[in-house]
Amino acid sequence: MTSISKRDRILDAAEALFAERGFDGVxxxxxxxxxxxxxxxxxxxxGKKLELxxxxxxxxxxxxxxxxxxxxxxxxxxxxxxxxxxxxxxxxFLRPLELTQETADPxxxxxxxxxxxxxxxxxxxxxxxxxxFDDLVQEFIQALRKALPNASDQDLYWCYHNLSGxxxxxxAQTERIDALSGGLCRSSDFxxxxxxxxxxxxxxxRQVCGxxx
Amino acid sequence: MTSISKRDRILDAAEALFAERGFDGVxxxxxxxxxxxxxxxxxxxxGKKLELxxxxxxxxxxxxxxxxxxxxxxxxxxxxxxxxxxxxxxxxFLRPLELTQETADPxxxxxxxxxxxxxxxxxxxxxxxxxxFDDLVQEFIQALRKALPNASDQDLYWCYHNLSGxxxxxxAQTERIDALSGGLCRSSDFxxxxxxxxxxxxxxxRQVCGxxx
DNA sequence: AATGCCATTCAACGCTTGTTGAAAAATAAG
DNA sequence: CTTATTTTTCAACAAGCGTTGAATGGCATT
Numbered sequence: 001m002t003s004i005s006k007r008d009r010i011l012d013a014a015e016a017l018f019a020e021r022g023f024d025g026v027x028x029x030x031x032x033x034x035x036x037x038x039x040x041x042x043x044x045x046x047g048k049k050l051e052l053x054x055x056x057x058x059x060x061x062x063x064x065x066x067x068x069x070x071x072x073x074x075x076x077x078x079x080x081x082x083x084x085x086x087x088x089x090x091x092x093f094l095r096p097l098e099l100t101q102e103t104a105d106p107x108x109x110x111x112x113x114x115x116x117x118x119x120x121x122x123x124x125x126x127x128x129x130x131x132x133f134d135d136l137v138q139e140f141i142q143a144l145r146k147a148l149p150n151a152s153d154q155d156l157y158w159c160y161h162n163l164s165g166x167x168x169x170x171x172a173q174t175e176r177i178d179a180l181s182g183g184l185c186r187s188s189d190f191x192x193x194x195x196x197x198x199x200x201x202x203x204x205x206r207q208v209c210g211x212x213x
Numbered sequence: 214m215t216s217i218s219k220r221d222r223i224l225d226a227a228e229a230l231f232a233e234r235g236f237d238g239v240x241x242x243x244x245x246x247x248x249x250x251x252x253x254x255x256x257x258x259x260g261k262k263l264e265l266x267x268x269x270x271x272x273x274x275x276x277x278x279x280x281x282x283x284x285x286x287x288x289x290x291x292x293x294x295x296x297x298x299x300x301x302x303x304x305x306f307l308r309p310l311e312l313t314q315e316t317a318d319p320x321x322x323x324x325x326x327x328x329x330x331x332x333x334x335x336x337x338x339x340x341x342x343x344x345x346f347d348d349l350v351q352e353f354i355q356a357l358r359k360a361l362p363n364a365s366d367q368d369l370y371w372c373y374h375n376l377s378g379x380x381x382x383x384x385a386q387t388e389r390i391d392a393l394s395g396g397l398c399r400s401s402d403f404x405x406x407x408x409x410x411x412x413x414x415x416x417x418x419r420q421v422c423g424x425x426x
Numbered sequence: 427a428a429t430g431c432c433a434t435t436c437a438a439c440g441c442t443t444g445t446t447g448a449a450a451a452a453t454a455a456g
Numbered sequence: 457c458t459t460a461t462t463t464t465t466c467a468a469c470a471a472g473c474g475t476t477g478a479a480t481g482g483c484a485t486t
Contacts, residue, residue, distance in 0.1 A: 006464080021336060024237035028444065038465045043445065045463090113335075120333040122326075123234055125387045137393060157394040158409035164389075165382030166375040174338045176377075180350060181370040196371035200417035207416030208409055219434080241474065251435045256475065258433090 007045045009035040012107055014042075015056045019113035023053055023124070054128075057118070060111050061132045067096040068136060072143060083146045087202045093140050094167065094198060098190045109173070116172035119164070144205065151209030159208050163201045170197065220258045222248040225320055227255075228269045232326035236266055236337070267341075270331065273324050274345045280309040281349060285356060296359045300415045306353050307380065307411060311403045322386070322401075329385035332377070357418065364422030372421050376414045383410065 004012075013035035017026040028049055032039040046052040071092035075084040084092075100108035118124045141160055145151065151159075173187040185192065217225075226248035230239040241262055245252040259265040284305035288297040297305070313321035331337045354373055358364065364372075386400040398405065 022235050022237060022334070024235060025336075027442080029442085039444090040446080040466080041464060049444065116333060119389070120329060120382065120385050120387065121235075122385065122387045123238075125389055126392075129389060130392055134393065141393075153394065154397050154405075155409065157390055157398045158406065159413060160393070161382065161390045161398070161406070162379040162410055162413050165379035167378070168382055169333065169374065169378030172333050172335065174333065174335045176332070176338055176342060177370055177374045179339075179343055180347065180354075180373070181366065184367050185370045185374070192367075193371065193374070196368065196421055197375055200372060200375050200421050203416040203420030204413035208413050240472080242472085252474090253436080253476080254434060262474065 006035065006037050006041060010037060010042050010045060010052070011056055011059060012110075014052055015059075015107060015114060016110040018053060018056060019110045019117060022117055023049075028052075056111075057114065057128055057132070060108070064096070064100075065133070065136050067099070068093060069139065071096050072140060076143070084143065086144065086147050086205050087198060089140060089143045089147060090163065090198050090201050090205075093163075094194045097167075097171070098194055101188075101190055112171040113173055116168045116170075119168050120172070144209075148205060148209040155209045159201075159205045162204060166197055166201065170194075219248065219250050219254060223250060223255050223258060223265070224269055224272060225323075227265055228272075228320060228327060229323040231266060231269060232323045232330060235330055236262075241265075269324075270327065270341055270345070273321065277309070277313070278346070278349050280312070281306060282352065284309050285353060289356070297356065299357065299360050299418050300411060302353060302356045302360060303376070303411050303414050303418075306376075307407045310380075310384070311407055314401075314403055325384040326386055329381045329383075332381050333385070357422075361418060361422040368422045372414075372418050375417060379410055379414065383407075 010031065014026075014031045017031055017034060020026075028042050029039050031052075032042055042049075042052055046055050072084075072089065075088040075092055078084070079088070097112060100112065118128050137160070141156060144160070145153075145156060148156070170187075170190065170193045175187045177185045178187055187193075223244065227239075227244045230244055230247060233239075241255050242252050244265075245255055255262075255265055259268050285297075285302065288301040288305055291297070292301070310325060313325065331341050350373070354369060357373070358366075358369060361369070383400075383403065383406045388400045390398045391400055400406075
């Protein structure tokens with residue numbers, strides 16, 4: 001049957017609910033109820049509500065950063081001195097996020113939506129995004145700088161901003177594209193999203209950051 | 214002195230606070246306090262908290278849609294039968310959002326951040342975005358379809374999704390790019406954002422939706 | 427001066443919230 | 457089996473929530 005600990009069930013429930021309704025849109029009683037435990041148990045394991053939120057956010061971040069960094073290192077090793085292409089770098093940035101949804105566990109899907117929630121919020125973004133993802137992002141930007149030697153740093157950062165925005169809306173899985181396209185496209189189809197996003201973003205980088213080699 | 218009505222002060226305060234903390238992150242007492250009025254006055258003018266939220270969201274939507282549609286109609290009239298280019302269409306989609314921040318009134322800036330909040334949330338997006346913005350978006354997509362005659366509808370919608378994501382993160386003004394770039398780029402600089410976003414997105418559309426004419 | 431009407435405040439309601447300390451149950455150690 | 461230790465529940469708290477009805481104020485029209 002269900003062999004996962006109550007502690008983990010709280011994390012799972014909180015993850016799903018925070019992702020859907022945000023920090024303030026969810027009560028500890030809703031989380032406890034969804035996890036099938038008493039409301040006081042969340043406090044026993046995690047302390048205050050904010051600490052539970054942080055625990056949810058931290059749980060999967062190391063694993064995610066690691067798999068993205070590995071993907072980057074792999075193409076870097078492949079391409080040697082000349083370094084990977086823009087497409088390869090963006091592919092390494094995005095594809096690891098896709099793998100996380102091939103499993104039956106919906107946890108990763110909820111977690112990615114939570115990242116979108118945090119990243120799109122000034123209030124939460126400042127508290128959580130930089131601490132956990134800045135190093136990784138700078139690593140990718142450094143790789144892009146090498147692949148686009150004519151780019152100014154300003155252009156590079158604005159282009160990354162566009163990439164980050166497109167990615168964030170994808171992770172949010174708002175189903176807006178499902179409605180707009182009349183069902184032709186589906187928010188849940190990360191593979192289709194990245195299949196389109198990678199050439200789209202790569203062309204954008206090249207256009208703005210002018211690569212003539 | 215301050216000649217704006219208390220009713221409008223409530224809308225302004227709610228707009229700023231909802232944009233920063235979301236619907237559930239703000240109390241009516243905070244809104245009333247920020248507006249300098251009694252908490253019961255919000256209820257008198259707008260009814261329930263949710264109706265106040267809707268009132269805030271509706272207030273500027275017609276004006277915004279109108280100015281974007283006018284911008285599209287203008288380039289359409291200019292270009293006649295052959296229709297406007299991808300760049301012109303995207304320009305018409307984005308630039309009206311920039312004008313709204315040239316005024317000293319911070320209201321529009323808060324409103325755009327609120328749109329970003331709603332658009333990035335499944336819960337609120339379904340309730341509010343479609344109703345107010347779908348017609349306009351379909352109009353722009355139709356124009357893009359004409360400018361990119363070889364594009365499949367799927368490709369077109371996914372490209373629009375990327376555009377919408379980049380725009381949404383810009384509207385959110387999270388100041389993440391400020392931190393990442395070490396102050397080189399600023400979230401508040403919509404003009405720089407669109408100067409980079411327009412060629413970026415246009416190149417993406419052309420790459421994915423293959424224009425060979 | 428009196429009247430009616432809208433705008434605004436006051437005071438309070440019932441309810442839910444996050445949090446806590448003590449009791450109880452389950453598990454591990456001796 | 458007994459004793460510690462950890463996990464879980466129970467019961468309750470003070471605080472803050474959205475909302476409401478009645479009272480007050482200001483401002484026209486009569």
